[in-house]
Amino acid sequence: MTKLPGYSSMDLTNSAVWFAIALVFITAVITKIARGRTVADPVCNKSPPPVVSGGSLIWILHTFLTKGMRAMIHEQYTQLGSVFTISFFGWKVTFLAGPEVLGHFHQGLESEISLGDMLQFTVPMFGKEVIYGVDIATRCEQIRFYKNALQPPKLRSHADPMVQEVEDYFSKWDKQGTIDLKWELAQLLMLISSRCLLGREVREKMFKEVYTLFHELSDNGLRLTSVLFPYAPTLANYRRDRAHAKLSEMFTKIVRSRKSSNRVERDVLQSLIDSKYKDNRPTTEAEVIGLILNLMFAGMHTSSAASTWTGVCLLSHERCLRVVVEEQKQIVQKYGDHMDYNALMEMDTLHRCIKETLRMHPPTPATFRKVHKSFTVRTREGYEYEIPRGHTVASPIHFNSNIPYIYKNPDVYDPDRFGPGREEDRVGGKFSYTAFSGGRHACIGEAYAYMQIKVIWSHLLRNFELKLVSPFPETDRSKLALEPKGKVMVHYKRLADA
Numbered sequence: 073m074t075k076l077p078g079y080s081s082m083d084l085t086n087s088a089v090w091f092a093i094a095l096v097f098i099t100a101v102i103t104k105i106a107r108g109r110t111v112a113d114p115v116c117n118k119s120p121p122p123v124v125s126g127g128s129l130i131w132i133l134h135t136f137l138t139k140g141m142r143a144m145i146h147e148q149y150t151q152l153g154s155v156f157t158i159s160f161f162g163w164k165v166t167f168l169a170g171p172e173v174l175g176h177f178h179q180g181l182e183s184e185i186s187l188g189d190m191l192q193f194t195v196p197m198f199g200k201e202v203i204y205g206v207d208i209a210t211r212c213e214q215i216r217f218y219k220n221a222l223q224p225p226k227l228r229s230h231a232d233p234m235v236q237e238v239e240d241y242f243s244k245w246d247k248q249g250t251i252d253l254k255w256e257l258a259q260l261l262m263l264i265s266s267r268c269l270l271g272r273e274v275r276e277k278m279f280k281e282v283y284t285l286f287h288e289l290s291d292n293g294l295r296l297t298s299v300l301f302p303y304a305p306t307l308a309n310y311r312r313d314r315a316h317a318k319l320s321e322m323f324t325k326i327v328r329s330r331k332s333s334n335r336v337e338r339d340v341l342q343s344l345i346d347s348k349y350k351d352n353r354p355t356t357e358a359e360v361i362g363l364i365l366n367l368m369f370a371g372m373h374t375s376s377a378a379s380t381w382t383g384v385c386l387l388s389h390e391r392c393l394r395v396v397v398e399e400q401k402q403i404v405q406k407y408g409d410h411m412d413y414n415a416l417m418e419m420d421t422l423h424r425c426i427k428e429t430l431r432m433h434p435p436t437p438a439t440f441r442k443v444h445k446s447f448t449v450r451t452r453e454g455y456e457y458e459i460p461r462g463h464t465v466a467s468p469i470h471f472n473s474n475i476p477y478i479y480k481n482p483d484v485y486d487p488d489r490f491g492p493g494r495e496e497d498r499v500g501g502k503f504s505y506t507a508f509s510g511g512r513h514a515c516i517g518e519a520y521a522y523m524q525i526k527v528i529w530s531h532l533l534r535n536f537e538l539k540l541v542s543p544f545p546e547t548d549r550s551k552l553a554l555e556p557k558g559k560v561m562v563h564y565k566r567l568a569d570a
Protein backbone atom coordinates (compact mmCIF):
# COMPACT_ATOMS: atom_id res chain seq x y z
CA MET A 73 0.00 0.00 0.00
CA THR A 74 1.41 3.43 -0.87
CA LYS A 75 1.86 5.51 2.19
CA LEU A 76 0.71 9.10 2.14
CA PRO A 77 3.20 11.48 3.78
CA GLY A 78 2.52 11.85 7.50
CA TYR A 79 0.02 8.90 7.69
CA SER A 80 0.54 5.35 8.80
CA SER A 81 -1.50 2.48 7.24
CA MET A 82 -3.22 2.26 10.65
CA ASP A 83 -4.20 5.97 10.34
CA LEU A 84 -5.66 5.34 6.93
CA THR A 85 -7.61 2.28 8.06
CA ASN A 86 -8.99 4.26 11.02
CA SER A 87 -9.91 7.19 8.79
CA ALA A 88 -11.74 4.89 6.38
CA VAL A 89 -13.68 3.28 9.25
CA TRP A 90 -14.63 6.67 10.71
CA PHE A 91 -15.60 7.92 7.29
CA ALA A 92 -17.81 4.86 6.76
CA ILE A 93 -19.42 5.26 10.22
CA ALA A 94 -20.02 8.96 9.59
CA LEU A 95 -21.51 8.20 6.19
CA VAL A 96 -23.92 5.63 7.65
CA PHE A 97 -24.82 8.01 10.47
CA ILE A 98 -25.45 10.99 8.17
CA THR A 99 -27.46 8.81 5.77
CA ALA A 100 -29.55 7.54 8.68
CA VAL A 101 -30.17 11.08 9.94
CA ILE A 102 -31.10 12.36 6.48
CA THR A 103 -33.43 9.40 5.91
CA LYS A 104 -35.04 10.00 9.30
CA ILE A 105 -35.52 13.70 8.59
CA ALA A 106 -36.92 12.88 5.16
CA ARG A 107 -39.27 10.28 6.69
CA GLY A 108 -40.26 12.73 9.38
CA ARG A 109 -41.08 15.30 6.70
CA THR A 110 -43.11 12.76 4.78
CA VAL A 111 -45.12 11.92 7.87
CA ALA A 112 -45.57 15.59 8.78
CA ASP A 113 -46.70 16.65 5.35
CA PRO A 114 -47.37 13.73 3.03
CA VAL A 115 -46.69 14.00 -0.65
CA CYS A 116 -49.96 14.74 -2.33
CA ASN A 117 -51.36 11.65 -4.02
CA LYS A 118 -54.95 12.82 -4.36
CA SER A 119 -56.00 15.51 -6.76
CA PRO A 120 -56.37 19.06 -5.49
CA PRO A 121 -59.81 20.66 -5.76
CA PRO A 122 -60.92 22.15 -9.10
CA VAL A 123 -59.61 25.69 -9.49
CA VAL A 124 -61.44 28.78 -10.72
CA SER A 125 -59.07 31.39 -12.11
CA GLY A 126 -58.46 33.73 -15.04
CA GLY A 127 -61.49 35.29 -16.74
CA SER A 128 -64.04 33.44 -14.57
CA LEU A 129 -62.89 35.56 -11.64
CA ILE A 130 -64.52 38.64 -13.12
CA TRP A 131 -67.86 36.82 -13.21
CA ILE A 132 -67.39 35.53 -9.67
CA LEU A 133 -66.57 39.00 -8.42
CA HIS A 134 -69.61 40.39 -10.21
CA THR A 135 -71.92 37.80 -8.60
CA PHE A 136 -70.33 38.38 -5.21
CA LEU A 137 -70.76 42.15 -5.37
CA THR A 138 -74.28 42.14 -6.81
CA LYS A 139 -75.87 39.07 -5.19
CA GLY A 140 -73.64 38.19 -2.23
CA MET A 141 -71.50 35.27 -1.17
CA ARG A 142 -74.31 32.72 -0.98
CA ALA A 143 -75.22 33.23 -4.66
CA MET A 144 -71.56 33.19 -5.67
CA ILE A 145 -70.92 29.88 -3.89
CA HIS A 146 -74.14 28.42 -5.29
CA GLU A 147 -72.99 29.06 -8.86
CA GLN A 148 -69.60 27.40 -8.33
CA TYR A 149 -71.12 24.55 -6.30
CA THR A 150 -73.49 23.75 -9.17
CA GLN A 151 -70.61 23.63 -11.66
CA LEU A 152 -67.73 22.21 -9.61
CA GLY A 153 -69.19 20.44 -6.59
CA SER A 154 -68.76 21.04 -2.89
CA VAL A 155 -65.01 21.69 -2.82
CA PHE A 156 -63.36 24.20 -5.12
CA THR A 157 -60.54 26.71 -5.07
CA ILE A 158 -60.63 30.30 -6.19
CA SER A 159 -57.18 31.45 -7.21
CA PHE A 160 -56.69 35.19 -7.08
CA PHE A 161 -53.24 36.62 -7.88
CA GLY A 162 -51.61 33.60 -6.24
CA TRP A 163 -53.90 33.68 -3.18
CA LYS A 164 -55.79 30.38 -3.10
CA VAL A 165 -59.05 30.17 -1.19
CA THR A 166 -60.68 26.74 -1.04
CA PHE A 167 -64.39 26.73 -0.22
CA LEU A 168 -65.82 23.81 1.74
CA ALA A 169 -69.55 23.61 1.08
CA GLY A 170 -71.61 21.20 3.18
CA PRO A 171 -71.12 19.60 6.61
CA GLU A 172 -69.46 16.47 5.14
CA VAL A 173 -66.28 18.38 4.29
CA LEU A 174 -66.07 20.58 7.39
CA GLY A 175 -64.75 18.11 10.00
CA HIS A 176 -61.07 19.07 9.81
CA PHE A 177 -61.89 22.75 9.35
CA HIS A 178 -63.57 22.84 12.74
CA GLN A 179 -61.70 20.14 14.61
CA GLY A 180 -58.17 20.06 13.22
CA LEU A 181 -55.24 20.84 15.53
CA GLU A 182 -54.17 24.48 15.72
CA SER A 183 -50.75 23.40 14.41
CA GLU A 184 -52.43 21.99 11.27
CA ILE A 185 -55.21 24.50 10.59
CA SER A 186 -55.77 27.82 12.33
CA LEU A 187 -56.73 31.43 11.91
CA GLY A 188 -53.00 32.00 11.26
CA ASP A 189 -52.13 35.66 10.97
CA MET A 190 -55.50 36.62 9.49
CA LEU A 191 -56.51 38.58 12.59
CA GLN A 192 -53.14 40.20 13.27
CA PHE A 193 -54.70 43.58 12.57
CA THR A 194 -56.59 43.24 15.88
CA VAL A 195 -53.32 43.30 17.86
CA PRO A 196 -53.03 47.12 17.91
CA MET A 197 -56.77 47.30 18.67
CA PHE A 198 -56.70 45.16 21.80
CA GLY A 199 -53.02 44.99 22.71
CA LYS A 200 -50.13 42.58 22.18
CA GLU A 201 -50.87 40.94 25.54
CA VAL A 202 -54.02 39.15 24.35
CA ILE A 203 -55.51 36.69 21.83
CA TYR A 204 -53.70 37.25 18.50
CA GLY A 205 -50.78 39.04 20.11
CA VAL A 206 -49.79 35.97 22.17
CA ASP A 207 -48.71 32.36 21.51
CA ILE A 208 -51.31 29.61 21.02
CA ALA A 209 -50.97 28.17 24.54
CA THR A 210 -51.61 31.56 26.19
CA ARG A 211 -54.48 32.25 23.78
CA CYS A 212 -56.13 28.95 24.73
CA GLU A 213 -55.93 29.91 28.39
CA GLN A 214 -57.44 33.32 27.66
CA ILE A 215 -60.29 31.67 25.73
CA ARG A 216 -60.81 29.52 28.83
CA PHE A 217 -61.22 32.72 30.90
CA TYR A 218 -63.98 33.79 28.49
CA LYS A 219 -65.66 30.39 28.72
CA ASN A 220 -65.62 30.51 32.53
CA ALA A 221 -67.07 34.02 32.51
CA LEU A 222 -69.94 33.10 30.19
CA GLN A 223 -70.79 29.56 31.29
CA PRO A 224 -74.30 28.77 32.63
CA PRO A 225 -73.76 29.39 36.39
CA LYS A 226 -72.31 32.86 35.65
CA LEU A 227 -74.83 33.43 32.85
CA ARG A 228 -77.63 33.03 35.38
CA SER A 229 -76.36 36.09 37.25
CA HIS A 230 -76.64 38.22 34.09
CA ALA A 231 -80.37 37.52 33.62
CA ASP A 232 -81.61 40.05 36.18
CA PRO A 233 -79.41 42.98 35.08
CA MET A 234 -80.39 42.29 31.46
CA VAL A 235 -84.11 42.30 32.34
CA GLN A 236 -83.70 45.54 34.31
CA GLU A 237 -81.93 47.29 31.44
CA VAL A 238 -84.61 46.15 28.98
CA GLU A 239 -87.49 47.22 31.23
CA ASP A 240 -85.91 50.64 31.88
CA TYR A 241 -85.25 51.20 28.21
CA PHE A 242 -88.74 50.42 26.95
CA SER A 243 -90.42 52.25 29.82
CA LYS A 244 -89.20 55.44 28.10
CA TRP A 245 -91.15 54.68 24.93
CA ASP A 246 -94.45 56.55 24.50
CA LYS A 247 -97.85 54.88 24.37
CA GLN A 248 -97.39 54.52 20.66
CA GLY A 249 -95.03 55.64 17.95
CA THR A 250 -92.80 54.64 15.08
CA ILE A 251 -89.11 53.87 15.62
CA ASP A 252 -86.08 52.58 13.75
CA LEU A 253 -85.78 49.14 15.33
CA LYS A 254 -82.16 48.75 14.25
CA TRP A 255 -81.07 51.96 15.99
CA GLU A 256 -83.12 51.27 19.14
CA LEU A 257 -81.80 47.75 19.60
CA ALA A 258 -78.20 48.81 18.98
CA GLN A 259 -78.55 51.42 21.80
CA LEU A 260 -80.17 48.92 24.13
CA LEU A 261 -77.52 46.26 23.49
CA MET A 262 -74.79 48.76 24.34
CA LEU A 263 -76.50 49.43 27.67
CA ILE A 264 -76.83 45.70 28.37
CA SER A 265 -73.22 44.95 27.56
CA SER A 266 -71.93 47.90 29.52
CA ARG A 267 -73.76 46.54 32.55
CA CYS A 268 -73.09 42.79 32.16
CA LEU A 269 -69.66 42.83 30.53
CA LEU A 270 -67.95 46.11 31.44
CA GLY A 271 -69.58 46.71 34.81
CA ARG A 272 -71.34 49.23 36.98
CA GLU A 273 -68.64 51.94 36.81
CA VAL A 274 -68.96 52.25 33.04
CA ARG A 275 -72.74 51.88 33.00
CA GLU A 276 -73.31 54.54 35.64
CA LYS A 277 -70.55 57.08 35.08
CA MET A 278 -68.85 56.83 31.71
CA PHE A 279 -71.19 55.03 29.32
CA LYS A 280 -71.13 57.64 26.53
CA GLU A 281 -67.40 58.28 26.69
CA VAL A 282 -66.51 54.57 26.61
CA TYR A 283 -68.82 53.86 23.69
CA THR A 284 -67.60 56.83 21.67
CA LEU A 285 -64.05 55.62 22.18
CA PHE A 286 -64.95 52.01 21.46
CA HIS A 287 -66.53 53.02 18.15
CA GLU A 288 -63.45 55.08 17.31
CA LEU A 289 -61.29 52.05 18.08
CA SER A 290 -63.31 49.59 16.01
CA ASP A 291 -64.26 51.90 13.12
CA ASN A 292 -60.67 52.97 12.55
CA GLY A 293 -59.20 49.56 13.30
CA LEU A 294 -61.43 47.97 10.67
CA ARG A 295 -60.66 50.33 7.80
CA LEU A 296 -59.22 48.44 4.85
CA THR A 297 -55.93 50.36 5.12
CA SER A 298 -55.68 49.52 8.84
CA VAL A 299 -56.42 45.83 8.21
CA LEU A 300 -53.80 45.62 5.45
CA PHE A 301 -51.20 47.91 7.05
CA PRO A 302 -51.92 47.94 10.79
CA TYR A 303 -48.70 49.74 11.66
CA ALA A 304 -48.53 52.28 8.83
CA PRO A 305 -48.47 55.94 9.93
CA THR A 306 -52.04 56.67 8.73
CA LEU A 307 -54.64 58.93 10.35
CA ALA A 308 -56.95 55.93 10.97
CA ASN A 309 -54.20 54.03 12.78
CA TYR A 310 -53.38 57.13 14.83
CA ARG A 311 -57.04 57.52 15.87
CA ARG A 312 -57.31 53.80 16.66
CA ASP A 313 -54.20 53.96 18.88
CA ARG A 314 -55.41 57.12 20.59
CA ALA A 315 -58.77 55.49 21.40
CA HIS A 316 -57.00 52.38 22.69
CA ALA A 317 -54.74 54.46 24.93
CA LYS A 318 -57.69 56.41 26.40
CA LEU A 319 -59.75 53.25 26.98
CA SER A 320 -56.75 51.58 28.63
CA GLU A 321 -56.34 54.55 30.94
CA MET A 322 -60.02 54.47 31.96
CA PHE A 323 -60.14 50.73 32.54
CA THR A 324 -56.84 50.73 34.41
CA LYS A 325 -58.42 53.11 36.94
CA ILE A 326 -61.49 50.85 37.27
CA VAL A 327 -59.43 47.69 37.75
CA ARG A 328 -57.13 49.37 40.29
CA SER A 329 -60.03 50.83 42.21
CA ARG A 330 -61.74 47.43 42.44
CA LYS A 331 -58.56 45.76 43.59
CA SER A 332 -57.66 48.40 46.16
CA SER A 333 -61.13 48.51 47.69
CA ASN A 334 -61.51 44.71 47.51
CA ARG A 335 -64.81 45.37 45.76
CA VAL A 336 -66.10 42.33 43.86
CA GLU A 337 -68.72 42.68 41.15
CA ARG A 338 -70.59 39.99 39.20
CA ASP A 339 -69.76 41.22 35.69
CA VAL A 340 -67.45 39.68 33.10
CA LEU A 341 -64.75 42.28 33.81
CA GLN A 342 -64.54 40.95 37.38
CA SER A 343 -64.33 37.41 36.13
CA LEU A 344 -61.36 38.36 33.95
CA ILE A 345 -59.69 40.18 36.86
CA ASP A 346 -60.06 37.03 38.97
CA SER A 347 -58.82 34.64 36.25
CA LYS A 348 -55.58 32.74 36.71
CA TYR A 349 -53.29 30.93 34.27
CA LYS A 350 -52.41 27.28 34.89
CA ASP A 351 -49.18 28.33 36.63
CA ASN A 352 -51.29 30.36 39.07
CA ARG A 353 -50.27 33.68 37.55
CA PRO A 354 -53.12 36.22 37.77
CA THR A 355 -54.11 38.26 34.72
CA THR A 356 -52.34 41.61 34.34
CA GLU A 357 -54.18 44.92 33.92
CA ALA A 358 -53.24 45.10 30.23
CA GLU A 359 -54.55 41.55 29.69
CA VAL A 360 -57.85 42.27 31.44
CA ILE A 361 -58.36 45.41 29.35
CA GLY A 362 -57.42 43.73 26.06
CA LEU A 363 -59.66 40.75 26.79
CA ILE A 364 -62.73 42.81 27.70
CA LEU A 365 -62.35 45.04 24.62
CA ASN A 366 -61.93 41.98 22.37
CA LEU A 367 -65.05 40.40 23.86
CA MET A 368 -67.10 43.54 23.34
CA PHE A 369 -65.93 43.62 19.76
CA ALA A 370 -66.86 39.94 19.16
CA GLY A 371 -70.36 40.37 20.58
CA MET A 372 -71.51 43.83 19.64
CA HIS A 373 -72.19 43.91 15.90
CA THR A 374 -73.26 40.26 15.74
CA SER A 375 -75.82 40.66 18.56
CA SER A 376 -77.19 43.87 17.12
CA ALA A 377 -77.70 42.31 13.66
CA ALA A 378 -79.19 39.13 15.18
CA SER A 379 -81.75 40.90 17.37
CA THR A 380 -82.94 43.18 14.57
CA TRP A 381 -83.24 40.28 12.09
CA THR A 382 -85.21 38.33 14.74
CA GLY A 383 -87.71 41.19 14.95
CA VAL A 384 -87.94 41.55 11.19
CA CYS A 385 -88.61 37.81 10.74
CA LEU A 386 -91.17 37.59 13.56
CA LEU A 387 -93.07 40.67 12.42
CA SER A 388 -93.17 39.39 8.84
CA HIS A 389 -94.57 35.95 9.69
CA GLU A 390 -97.98 36.23 11.24
CA ARG A 391 -98.33 32.58 12.24
CA CYS A 392 -94.94 32.49 13.99
CA LEU A 393 -95.74 35.75 15.74
CA ARG A 394 -99.01 34.33 17.04
CA VAL A 395 -97.34 31.16 18.34
CA VAL A 396 -94.51 32.99 20.01
CA VAL A 397 -96.89 35.49 21.69
CA GLU A 398 -98.94 32.52 22.93
CA GLU A 399 -95.79 31.00 24.45
CA GLN A 400 -95.15 34.27 26.32
CA LYS A 401 -98.68 34.12 27.79
CA GLN A 402 -98.03 30.61 29.07
CA ILE A 403 -94.69 31.63 30.56
CA VAL A 404 -96.35 34.57 32.34
CA GLN A 405 -98.99 32.21 33.75
CA LYS A 406 -96.24 30.02 35.19
CA TYR A 407 -93.66 32.63 36.29
CA GLY A 408 -95.58 35.89 36.60
CA ASP A 409 -94.47 39.08 34.86
CA HIS A 410 -90.85 39.05 36.05
CA MET A 411 -88.71 37.00 33.72
CA ASP A 412 -85.84 35.18 35.41
CA TYR A 413 -83.22 32.78 34.06
CA ASN A 414 -85.49 29.72 34.36
CA ALA A 415 -88.34 31.44 32.53
CA LEU A 416 -85.97 32.46 29.75
CA MET A 417 -84.68 28.90 29.41
CA GLU A 418 -88.24 27.67 28.88
CA MET A 419 -88.90 29.89 25.85
CA ASP A 420 -88.35 27.10 23.33
CA THR A 421 -90.52 28.56 20.58
CA LEU A 422 -88.78 31.93 20.79
CA HIS A 423 -85.44 30.07 20.83
CA ARG A 424 -86.31 28.25 17.60
CA CYS A 425 -87.45 31.51 15.98
CA ILE A 426 -84.08 33.10 16.78
CA LYS A 427 -82.25 30.02 15.55
CA GLU A 428 -84.19 30.01 12.28
CA THR A 429 -83.53 33.74 11.86
CA LEU A 430 -79.80 33.14 12.20
CA ARG A 431 -79.95 30.24 9.76
CA MET A 432 -81.41 32.54 7.11
CA HIS A 433 -79.56 35.72 8.14
CA PRO A 434 -76.27 34.71 9.78
CA PRO A 435 -74.42 37.86 10.90
CA THR A 436 -71.11 36.14 10.07
CA PRO A 437 -71.47 34.90 6.47
CA ALA A 438 -68.26 32.83 6.38
CA THR A 439 -65.31 31.81 8.53
CA PHE A 440 -61.74 31.28 7.34
CA ARG A 441 -58.68 29.28 8.31
CA LYS A 442 -55.11 28.88 7.06
CA VAL A 443 -53.91 25.35 6.19
CA HIS A 444 -50.52 24.56 7.79
CA LYS A 445 -50.58 20.85 6.91
CA SER A 446 -52.29 19.34 3.87
CA PHE A 447 -55.44 17.35 4.56
CA THR A 448 -57.96 15.28 2.68
CA VAL A 449 -61.69 15.82 2.40
CA ARG A 450 -64.26 13.37 1.11
CA THR A 451 -67.37 14.85 -0.44
CA ARG A 452 -70.91 13.52 -0.15
CA GLU A 453 -70.56 12.15 -3.68
CA GLY A 454 -67.41 10.23 -2.68
CA TYR A 455 -64.73 12.41 -4.35
CA GLU A 456 -61.55 12.87 -2.37
CA TYR A 457 -59.46 16.02 -2.57
CA GLU A 458 -56.16 16.97 -1.01
CA ILE A 459 -56.26 20.54 0.32
CA PRO A 460 -52.66 21.72 0.08
CA ARG A 461 -50.71 23.48 2.78
CA GLY A 462 -50.75 27.24 2.28
CA HIS A 463 -54.35 27.42 1.08
CA THR A 464 -56.87 29.56 2.89
CA VAL A 465 -60.02 27.52 3.53
CA ALA A 466 -63.48 28.98 3.93
CA SER A 467 -66.67 27.67 5.48
CA PRO A 468 -69.46 29.60 3.72
CA ILE A 469 -71.93 29.69 6.62
CA HIS A 470 -74.71 31.39 4.70
CA PHE A 471 -74.60 28.86 1.88
CA ASN A 472 -74.23 25.89 4.24
CA SER A 473 -77.29 26.95 6.26
CA ASN A 474 -79.43 26.80 3.15
CA ILE A 475 -78.53 23.43 1.63
CA PRO A 476 -81.79 21.82 0.43
CA TYR A 477 -80.76 18.22 1.30
CA ILE A 478 -80.45 19.35 4.93
CA TYR A 479 -83.05 22.10 5.20
CA LYS A 480 -86.41 21.45 3.57
CA ASN A 481 -87.51 24.53 1.57
CA PRO A 482 -84.57 26.52 2.90
CA ASP A 483 -85.94 29.87 1.76
CA VAL A 484 -89.05 29.48 3.92
CA TYR A 485 -88.94 30.86 7.48
CA ASP A 486 -89.93 27.75 9.37
CA PRO A 487 -88.73 27.64 13.02
CA ASP A 488 -90.46 24.27 13.50
CA ARG A 489 -87.70 22.64 11.44
CA PHE A 490 -85.68 22.66 14.67
CA GLY A 491 -88.55 21.26 16.73
CA PRO A 492 -89.11 17.74 18.10
CA GLY A 493 -89.56 15.14 15.39
CA ARG A 494 -87.81 17.18 12.69
CA GLU A 495 -84.56 18.61 14.05
CA GLU A 496 -83.21 19.08 10.55
CA ASP A 497 -79.84 20.35 11.73
CA ARG A 498 -79.23 17.23 13.82
CA VAL A 499 -80.36 14.89 11.07
CA GLY A 500 -77.98 16.72 8.72
CA GLY A 501 -75.03 15.84 10.97
CA LYS A 502 -72.42 17.78 12.88
CA PHE A 503 -71.67 21.22 11.40
CA SER A 504 -75.01 21.47 9.57
CA TYR A 505 -75.80 24.56 11.61
CA THR A 506 -72.83 26.90 11.98
CA ALA A 507 -74.24 30.38 12.58
CA PHE A 508 -72.07 30.27 15.74
CA SER A 509 -69.32 28.27 14.00
CA GLY A 510 -68.38 24.99 15.71
CA GLY A 511 -65.57 22.81 17.04
CA ARG A 512 -62.44 24.51 18.36
CA HIS A 513 -63.49 28.09 17.65
CA ALA A 514 -67.21 27.83 18.31
CA CYS A 515 -68.66 31.11 19.52
CA ILE A 516 -68.19 31.48 23.26
CA GLY A 517 -71.00 34.00 23.54
CA GLU A 518 -73.75 31.83 22.00
CA ALA A 519 -75.74 31.23 25.19
CA TYR A 520 -75.25 34.84 26.28
CA ALA A 521 -76.41 36.07 22.86
CA TYR A 522 -79.56 33.91 22.93
CA MET A 523 -80.32 35.09 26.43
CA GLN A 524 -80.14 38.79 25.62
CA ILE A 525 -82.19 38.43 22.43
CA LYS A 526 -84.82 36.50 24.40
CA VAL A 527 -84.91 39.13 27.16
CA ILE A 528 -85.48 41.87 24.56
CA TRP A 529 -88.08 40.06 22.46
CA SER A 530 -89.91 38.52 25.37
CA HIS A 531 -90.44 42.04 26.75
CA LEU A 532 -91.51 43.52 23.42
CA LEU A 533 -93.95 40.69 22.67
CA ARG A 534 -95.56 40.87 26.12
CA ASN A 535 -95.92 44.64 26.22
CA PHE A 536 -96.43 45.97 22.72
CA GLU A 537 -98.37 45.42 19.55
CA LEU A 538 -95.79 45.77 16.79
CA LYS A 539 -95.97 46.21 13.03
CA LEU A 540 -93.15 46.35 10.52
CA VAL A 541 -93.91 49.41 8.41
CA SER A 542 -90.89 49.44 6.12
CA PRO A 543 -90.48 46.68 3.51
CA PHE A 544 -88.60 43.49 4.42
CA PRO A 545 -85.01 44.79 4.36
CA GLU A 546 -82.23 43.64 2.09
CA THR A 547 -78.96 42.56 3.63
CA ASP A 548 -76.30 45.23 4.06
CA ARG A 549 -73.21 43.42 2.80
CA SER A 550 -70.94 46.38 3.36
CA LYS A 551 -71.02 45.84 7.12
CA LEU A 552 -68.77 43.66 9.24
CA ALA A 553 -71.77 41.72 10.55
CA LEU A 554 -74.49 41.30 7.92
CA GLU A 555 -77.34 43.46 9.17
CA PRO A 556 -80.59 44.70 7.61
CA LYS A 557 -79.95 47.49 5.12
CA GLY A 558 -81.22 50.97 5.95
CA LYS A 559 -83.73 51.83 8.63
CA VAL A 560 -86.13 49.18 9.90
CA MET A 561 -89.23 51.17 10.78
CA VAL A 562 -91.62 49.60 13.24
CA HIS A 563 -94.87 50.99 14.61
CA TYR A 564 -95.50 50.14 18.27
CA LYS A 565 -98.53 50.48 20.51
CA ARG A 566 -98.36 49.75 24.23
CA LEU A 567 -100.83 47.00 25.20
CA ALA A 568 -103.68 48.11 27.46
CA ASP A 569 -102.63 45.93 30.41
CA ALA A 570 -98.89 46.58 30.00
Ligand code: HEM
Binds near residue numbers: 367506507512
Ligand atom coordinates in the same frame (compact mmCIF):
# COMPACT_ATOMS: atom_id res chain seq x y z
C1 HEM B 1 -75.96 36.27 17.56
C2 HEM B 1 -74.80 36.70 17.94
C3 HEM B 1 -73.49 36.07 17.59
C4 HEM B 1 -73.12 35.36 16.48
C5 HEM B 1 -73.96 35.03 15.27
C6 HEM B 1 -71.72 34.97 16.67
C7 HEM B 1 -70.99 34.23 15.76
C8 HEM B 1 -69.68 33.83 15.97
C9 HEM B 1 -68.92 33.03 15.04
C10 HEM B 1 -69.41 32.52 13.69
C11 HEM B 1 -67.69 32.83 15.59
C12 HEM B 1 -66.55 31.97 15.04
C13 HEM B 1 -65.57 32.72 14.19
C14 HEM B 1 -64.61 31.74 13.56
O1 HEM B 1 -64.81 30.54 13.58
O2 HEM B 1 -63.63 32.22 12.98
C15 HEM B 1 -67.67 33.50 16.87
C16 HEM B 1 -66.59 33.52 17.72
C17 HEM B 1 -66.57 34.19 18.92
N1 HEM B 1 -67.61 34.84 19.52
FE1 HEM B 1 -69.48 35.07 18.74
N2 HEM B 1 -71.29 35.45 17.88
C18 HEM B 1 -72.33 36.11 18.47
C19 HEM B 1 -72.33 36.73 19.71
C20 HEM B 1 -71.27 36.75 20.57
C21 HEM B 1 -71.29 37.38 21.87
C22 HEM B 1 -72.50 38.08 22.49
C23 HEM B 1 -70.04 37.22 22.40
C24 HEM B 1 -69.50 37.66 23.74
C25 HEM B 1 -70.18 38.16 24.72
C26 HEM B 1 -69.24 36.47 21.44
C27 HEM B 1 -67.93 36.10 21.62
C28 HEM B 1 -67.19 35.36 20.71
C29 HEM B 1 -65.78 35.04 20.90
C30 HEM B 1 -64.90 35.44 22.08
C31 HEM B 1 -65.39 34.29 19.77
C32 HEM B 1 -63.98 33.73 19.46
C33 HEM B 1 -63.89 32.27 19.83
C34 HEM B 1 -62.53 31.66 19.50
O3 HEM B 1 -61.77 32.21 18.71
O4 HEM B 1 -62.24 30.58 20.03
N3 HEM B 1 -70.03 36.21 20.34
N4 HEM B 1 -68.89 34.10 17.08
